[in-house]
Each structure stands twice: as structure tokens, then as C-alpha cells.
Amino acid sequence: xxxxxxxxxxxxxxxxxVHGRVWNDxxxxxxxxxxxxxxxxxxxxxxxxxxxxGQTNAELEANLLxxxxxxxxxxxxxxxxxxxxxxxxxxxxxxIADPVNASAMAVSINNELASQISNNTLRFGAFAALAMHDPxxxxxxxxxxxxxxxxxxxxxxDYQQSGTGDNQTFLFYDQPxxxxxxQTVVDLxxxxxxxxxxxxxxxxxxxxxxxxxxxxxxxxxxxxxxTHILGLCTxxxxxxxxxxxxxxxxxxxxxxxDLVRINDQLTRQVVAGxxxxxxxxxxxxxxxLETTSGNFAxxxxxxxxxxxGLERILYSIDYPYVPMExxxxxxxxxxxxxxxxxxxxxxxxxxxxxxxxxxN
Numbered sequence: 001x002x003x004x005x006x007x008x009x010x011x012x013x014x015x016x017x018v019h020g021r022v023w024n025d026x027x028x029x030x031x032x033x034x035x036x037x038x039x040x041x042x043x044x045x046x047x048x049x050x051x052x053x054g055q056t057n058a059e060l061e062a063n064l065l066x067x068x069x070x071x072x073x074x075x076x077x078x079x080x081x082x083x084x085x086x087x088x089x090x091x092x093x094x095x096i097a098d099p100v101n102a103s104a105m106a107v108s109i110n111n112e113l114a115s116q117i118s119n120n121t122l123r124f125g126a127f128a129a130l131a132m133h134d135p136x137x138x139x140x141x142x143x144x145x146x147x148x149x150x151x152x153x154x155x156x157x158d159y160q161q162s163g164t165g166d167n168q169t170f171l172f173y174d175q176p177x178x179x180x181x182x183q184t185v186v187d188l189x190x191x192x193x194x195x196x197x198x199x200x201x202x203x204x205x206x207x208x209x210x211x212x213x214x215x216x217x218x219x220x221x222x223x224x225x226x227t228h229i230l231g232l233c234t235x236x237x238x239x240x241x242x243x244x245x246x247x248x249x250x251x252x253x254x255x256x257x258d259l260v261r262i263n264d265q266l267t268r269q270v271v272a273g274x275x276x277x278x279x280x281x282x283x284x285x286x287x288x289l290e291t292t293s294g295n296f297a298x299x300x301x302x303x304x305x306x307x308x309g310l311e312r313i314l315y316s317i318d319y320p321y322v323p324m325e326x327x328x329x330x331x332x333x334x335x336x337x338x339x340x341x342x343x344x345x346x347x348x349x350x351x352x353x354x355x356x357x358x359x360n
Contacts, residue, residue: 021121021359022121022122023121023123023125023358024081024122024123025082028349029082029349030080030315030327030331031082031315031349031352031356032083032084033083033127033152033247033316033352034193034195034249034317035071035083035085035086035318036086036088036318036320036321037085037087037113037116038087038088039087039112040065042087043061049321051321052323055323060320063319067116067120067124068119071083071319071320074323075123079328081123082122082124083124084125084126086113086128086129086195095197096161097164099131099134099137102133103131103141105129106128106129106130106131106141107141110126110128110129110141110149110151113126113129114145114151125150126145126151127153128141128142128145128151128153128155130156132181133162133171135173135177138181139180139183139184139185142181142190143184146188152356153191154192155194155195156193157195158197159171159197161200172231173232175235179241182244183241185244185245186241186243189357191246191289192247193248194228194229194246194248195249196222196225196250197225198215198220199224204220217294217321221250221253222250225248225253226254229248229253229288230280233276234276235276238278238283238286238288242287244287245287246287247288247289247355248288249290249294249295249316249318250295250318251297251300251313252288252290255280255284256284256303256304256308259280259281259308262280263279266279281308285308285309285312288312289313289314289351289355291313292315292317292327292330296329296330298330298334298335302338310346310347311346314355315347315352335347335348
């Protein structure tokens with residue numbers, strides 16, 4: 001089995017290196033890239049998520065484990081040409097305090113995902129899992145997955161937990177020590193998708209014990225990750241790396257809905273020595289892309305297009321937490337009411353082809 005896995009990974013690398021990427025380009029189908037997968041080993045280690053309405057927990061778990069059966073059938077039924085998959089991760093890697101264990105798990109997951117999709121790279125690509133304790137180690141693993149496994153970038157689940165007990169801390173990637181990682185991202189010319197995570201119990205309990213229903217997607221995800229994204233802005237990451245591309249799901253974790261107030265308040269911090277040289281709107285117009293994953297709000301998409309530009313918004317679904325049919329209905333019923341054919345095509349596939357370098 002190990003020999004077969006090595007052969008599949010080697011074949012995947014040779015195909016990409018010699019011939020370039022070949023994918024299922026119909027010219028009209030959509031491209032999605034916030035789509036979750038997990039392994040049998042990890043399925044019960046992750047935090048429980050409420051399944052979509054009408055679906056059981058068992059069905060959600062089956063869809064997370066599957067790539068080539070129900071997932072592919074749903075892609076065919078809803079007109080999806082290509083999907084980039086990433087490990088479902090709310091407690092793994094960024095939630096593992098020990099750097100050695102977290103790094104080893106990331107390598108193992110990346111190898112398994114590459115093997116899983118190796119027999120159908122026409123339809124599937126992948127984002128790397130990374131442990132972020134050591135920026136140089138993370139950069140090395142990103143380089144390996146992109147140059148050897150043909151991955152399209154990385155998906156990182158918010159901050160990295162580090163240490164234990166009273167020495168526990170959270171590592172955010174807006175500090176200068178992470179510049180070596182961001183330089184590698186720029187050199188590889190790949191995007192990094194920043195995805196939410198559940199806070200560990202001490203934090204989650206303090207913030208949400210009064211209203212535990214708000215843990216996760218209703219509130220916690222956007223609040224926590226938007227703070228991290230704004231940290232990247234205010235601490236000058238995009239000024240140091242003007243060609244860096246970050247992707248944020250769920251329509252930008254609400255940030256573009258509040259740019260007027262954010263910019264107004266942060267302007268006052270410039271005189272106090274804040275490293276940020278532009279404003280947050282500028283970074284969303286030049287460095288940060290948002291996707292529609294799990295947030296198919298027609299009016300909000302239109303408003304965000306006015307704020308940051310339609311070309312900064314890309315289509316994605318958030319499968320299997322969101323059914324593919326929900327995204328397809330948005331494209332079929334809502335999008336034609338406010339976008340012309342060329343704009344709709346750019347939203348659902350055109351910009352993704354550029355960002356993921358599918359035709360390179």
C-alpha cells in the first residue's frame with residue numbers, strides 16, 4: 001500500500017510538472033474551493049457541527065469522508081467543473097499545541113489527500129494543511145505540497161494554539177516572525193485561504209456560556225477570524241507583501257459590510273504608530289478576496305461589489321455543511337437578476353481560474 005501511494009503521488013507530480021495542469025474545463029461550469037473533507041481517523045476528533053436541515057449527523061460525516069461518490073455526483077448535478085478540497089479542521093493542526101505532532105499530522109493529511117484525489121485531478125485539487133507553530137516549517141511544507149504534490153495553495157484554520165496550561169498562547173500570523181512564511185507564499189504565487197475555527201474551551205466558555213447557540217458559524221467564526229484578518233491589515237503584512245493573496249470565506253467574515261466605520265476608526269490610529277499604510281478597503285481591493293461560501297445573500301453580494309469590486313468576490317459553497325443545490329440555486333435564480341452573463345461567468349469561474357492558476 002505504501003508503494004502504491006508513493007507511485008500515485010509521484011505520478012501526480014510528474015503530470016503537473018511536465019504537462020501542466022489538466023482539469024475539467026467545460027467553459028461554463030463553476031469552480032468551488034471551500035469544500036471540506038476528513039479522514040476516518042479524524043472524523044470523531046473534530047468538533048460536532050449541526051448538519052444541514054433535513055440531513056443527519058451520519059449523513060454529514062459520510063459526505064465529509066467521501067470524495068468520489070456522492071460529492072462527485074452532486075458536482076455533476078449542480079454544474080461544478082472543479083473543486084479544491086481541504087481537510088475539515090476545527091481541532092487538528094492549528095488546535096494541536098505540540099509543534100512536532102501538529103507538523104507530522106499536517107504532512108500525513110497532505111499525503112493522504114494527494115493520494116485520494118490522484119485518480120481524478122480533472123475534477124479535484126487541494127489546499128494544504130499546515131501547522132503554524134514555526135513559520136519556516138510551515139513554509140517548507142507549503143513548498144512541498146505545491147511543487148511536489150501539485151496543491152493549489154493552503155487553507156489555514158485561523159490562529160495556532162501553542163503551549164499548555166498557564167503557558168498556553170495563541171499565535172497570529174500578523175507578526176514579523178511570520179514574514180518568512182508570507183514570503184514563501186508570494187514566491188510560490190499561491191493563495192492562502194483563512195478559515196474559521198472553534199475557540200478552545202476556556203475562551204469559548206468565557207465568551208459564549210451565556211449563549212452557547214452562538215458558538216461556531218452563527219457568530220463565533222466571523223468574530224474571531226475577522227479579528228485575525230484585520231490584524232494582518234493593521235500590522236502591515238500587506239504593506240510588506242503587496243503581492244500576497246488571502247481568501248476569506250462567508251463574504252469576507254462580515255468585514256466588507258462595515259468598512260466605513262472600520263476605516264474611519266483606524267485612520268485615527270495612524271498617528272499612534274500603527275504599521276498599516278493604506279486602509280482596509282485597499283487591502284480588500286488588492287490582497288483579500290472573499291467567497292460566497294455559506295452566504296448566498298444577493299443584496300449583500302451587491303453591496304460588497306460596490307465596496308470592494310465585483311472582481312474581488314468568488315463563488316464557493318462550503319460543502320458538505322451547505323448543500324451544493326443551495327449554491328446552484330443562487331447562481332440560477334439570484335445572480336442573473338443583478339449580473340450580466342460575463343459578470344456571472346467571472347463570479348462562478350473566471351476569477352477562480354486566475355487565482356488558482358488552473359490554466360498555468
